[in-house]
Structures are given as C-alpha cells and as structure tokens.
Amino acid sequence: MAETPKTASLTIDGKTFELPVLTPTLGPDVIDIRKLYAQANVFTYDPGFTSTAACDSAITYIDGDAGILLHRGYPIDQLAEKSHFLEVCFLLLYGELPTADQIEDFEYRVTNHTMIHEQMHNFFRGFRRDAHPMATMVGVVGAMSAFYHDSTDIADPWQREVASIRLVAKMPTIAAMAYKYSIGQPFVYPRNDLDYASNFLRMCFSVPAEEYVVNPILSRAMDRIFTLHADHEQNASTSTVRLASSSGANPFACIAAGIACLWGPAHGGANQACLEMLREIGSVDRIPEFIDRAKDKNDPFRLMGFGHRVYKNFDPRAKVMKQSADEVLELLGIENNPTLQVAKELEKRALEDPYFVEKKLYPNVDFYSGIILDAMGFPTSMFTPIFALARTVGWISQWKEQISDPQLKIGRPRQLYQGVTQRDYIDVENR
Ligand code: SDX
Secondary structure, three states: OOOOOOEEEEEEOOEEEEEEEEOOOOOOOEEOOOOHHHHHOOOOOOOOOOOOOOOOOOOEEEEOOOOEEEEOOEEHHHHHHHOOHHHHHHHHHHOOOOOHHHHHHHHHHHHOOOOOOHHHHHHHHOOOOOOOHHHHHHHHHHHHHHOOHHHOOOOOHHHHHHHHHHHHHHHHHHHHHHHHHHOOOOOOOOOOOOOHHHHHHHHHHOOOOOOOOOOHHHHHHHHHHHHHOOOOOOOHHHHHHHHHHOOOOOHHHHHHHHHHHHOOOOOOOHHHHHHHHHHHHOOHHHHHHHHHHHHOOOOOOOOOOEOOOOOOOOOHHHHHHHHHHHHHHHHOOOOOOHHHHHHHHHHHHHHHOHHHHHOOOOEOOHHHHHHHHHHHOOOHHHHHHHHHHHHHHHHHHHHHHHHOOOOOOOOOOOOOOOOOOOOOOOOHHHO
C-alpha cells in the first residue's frame, strides 16, 4: 500500500495549513514551504539560513553532530588517504569514481587546459603589486568571461562541460600568477609532465634562474589540502555561486562571485586570519589571554579556525589536516615549529573550556591548514587563494547540478520589512 505522504500542520489565526514534508536520503526531513505564501500570505524568517534548505543536491552530505562529511557517499578521510584531487574532482563533477580509462582522459583534458589566454597576462599588470591575491583572482576569473565566449552559453551542455574543465584547469595557473605578480617574479607556465599539485607548486616557487625539483612530500600534502577543500554542501560561497547562476549568469562570473564571498574572514579568509592569530599569540603562555578575549561578549575577537555553522563536533577535515601538519613538519624537520605548538595547546585548552564545550566549538578546516601552507613557504595572503583554487570544483559541480535542474527558478528571497509605512513627498521648503 502506498505510504501516506508526510505533512506538517501550521495553524495561523485559527486556520491550519498542511505542508508537505520531503524525506531525504540522509539528514533531517524538509518541510516544503514553496506554496506557503500563496496559501497563507506569510513568509518564513531565517536570515542566516540556520534552518533553511535552499536547494536539493546529491553532491555532498554533512552530519554536523557526528562530524561526517561525504562526497557522493564517500567519507572525506577515505578520499584524503586513498584518492587524489583530480579523482575527487571527477567524483564531484560526474557522481562516480572514475575507471582507469576515465581518469586518464579526465587528467589529460585538465592538463591540456592549464594555460590561460596570453592576453590575460595584461590584466595582472593593471593591479598594484601589493594587491591581495584574492582581489586579483576575483578580477581575473571574472575577466575569463571576456575571453572564453565559446563556453559561456549555459544552455549548451557541451559549453558547460568545457567551462568546467577550463576553470578546474586554470585556477592553479591564475592563483600562481597572482602570487608571482605580488612578489615581482616572472610568471611560470604550467608543465604538462607534472601532476596537478606539483604543477601548482612549481608555478609558485620556481624561478628562471635555476632548476626547480618538486618535493614529493609537499606535492602530496598540497594535493591532500586541495581534496579537503573541494566541496562543502551549501556554504556561503557555494550559495553565492548558486544564487548568481540562478539568473543565468555565465560560469566565470558566478565563480568570481564565489571567490569574492569566500574571501571573508568568517569563511575562507579564516585560514589567513587563524595563522595571523597564532603568530600574535606567539607562545603558549599567552593562550589564556586570547581564550578570555574569545569568551568576552564585549570583545569582537573570535578564535579563528574555531567553530562552524554545521559541525557541532570535530570537523573531519581538521582531523586529517592535523595529521598532515604533523607529518609534513616532521618530514621537513620543523616539527618543533612554535606556531604548531601554540595551535595544539590552544586546541587542547579550548576543548577543555566550558565556553567552547557548551557552544560545541571545535577546530574547523582552517585551524591547521595555514600551518602546513606556511611550512611550504606560502605567505598568509596565498592561503585563501589556495582555498578558492580547491573549492572551484565544488562550486562548478554545484553550479552544473543547479543549471541542469529543469525546475530551476531564479533565487529571489523576500524580507521582514521594518521600515516606515507609506508617506507623501514633502517639498524641500516644507521640511
Ligand atoms: C569555513 O559553511 C561552511 O561549510 C564553511 C566552510 C567550508 O568548507 O565552506 O567549512 C569553511 O568557513 C569554516 C569556518 C571558518 N571561520 C572561522 O574559523 C571564523 C571563526 N568562527 C566563527 O566566526 C563562527 O564559528 C562561524 C562563522 C564559523 C560560524 O558562526 P555561526 O554558525 O553563525 O555561529 P554564531 O556566530 O552564531 O556562534 C554561536 C556562538 C556565539 O555565541 P553566543 O552569541 O551564542 O553567546 O558561538 C560563539 C558566538 O559568539 N562563537 C565563537 C566562535 N565561533 C562562534 N566564540 C569564540 N570564537 C569562535 N571562533
């Protein structure tokens, strides 16, 4: 016998409305309020989207209480240990782990799209050398709309595919060029004989004056950092990309919008802010002072790299990142790095403090990533560009999923109006 559809009853001014309840594969049920305004002439109010599902998706699932993160059903710790970034890109984009032939073809296509149009080099020269690389990336990625016209028609599946490959392939080149420009060194072209992470490290750190040999420890750690940042459900920057794409904007403009949103210190900018905070703390004996400040309601200071809207348990990415930090710094012979010692002691004391325990504040993906990136030789200003580079595949996967939804509607939230009621114009001589 067919199951009776679940409903939720909402009673307003004595009138009851039955709202359909949608059942997910995983996670909480969802009350479908799409017809609520038409039926009951009311809006729902959720400015931070703390209880709102803005879309349906099959890409990433997070269980914040259990500290679980799945990409197309595969746990992030398994992917970080057993897979590699371009294979994770394939999984996010196409829904399944690739066969050997599929990954070979995919890696060939990405590798052969890593160069950017030569004329785009001029864009970098329009920026001040001391511009933040994220500012440069927003500008240059947005400008891709002015060069790659043959992959901006979102109605054409083939153009959507080409734009996806171009963005995954060219982001490392653009990020590396933003870095080189900021330090006054010449741009380094990608090499097709290097893997994705090694190519990025070489484009960032090699100079024409000498040969550059990629350190396999660093390229493996770099690849793992890319994997840990690849996608994360409907976070702020992904939601920005989805909202921009709902108007039919081209993929390059949508990704530029995502980069702009990610830059904020409450989001992807936290990795830079976290390392700067750890350096400001400087030594373990100053930790109590900063923990007290983080708990002080009158002090805007927050522990950067701590807390999360969804995780009320350990961020599984932070666990892998912490292990990777230990490995990389030990292999580099800098396991006694003072910043790492401060980070570990700060984590230990915060997790023992009732304030953080009660508010369920744990280290997030940004808490340890900066320590590894710093050990690799990146300046803090490159931390968020690296996050953006890795998250591009997540943004594009979510963009493709939304664009191919036949029920796609333009996103247009309403509001709780708190302004003045209607009044007539007053001539200036009467004001
Ligand atoms: C990312 O959404 C994603 O998935 C994002 C991300 C991704 O992969 O896309 O995971 C990447 O953005 C990770 C988060 C990086 N940001 C930071 O590390 C910045 C520091 N963290 C916070 O600003 C905060 O925790 C947020 C922004 C991450 C989450 O904020 P919420 O969910 O809106 O929670 P909140 O601000 O309402 O905080 C709840 C309480 C508050 O206290 P009360 O008002 O209830 O008394 O916890 C407190 C906050 O003051 N709190 C903190 C804190 N984070 C929250 N207090 C001290 N230090 C902190 N870090």
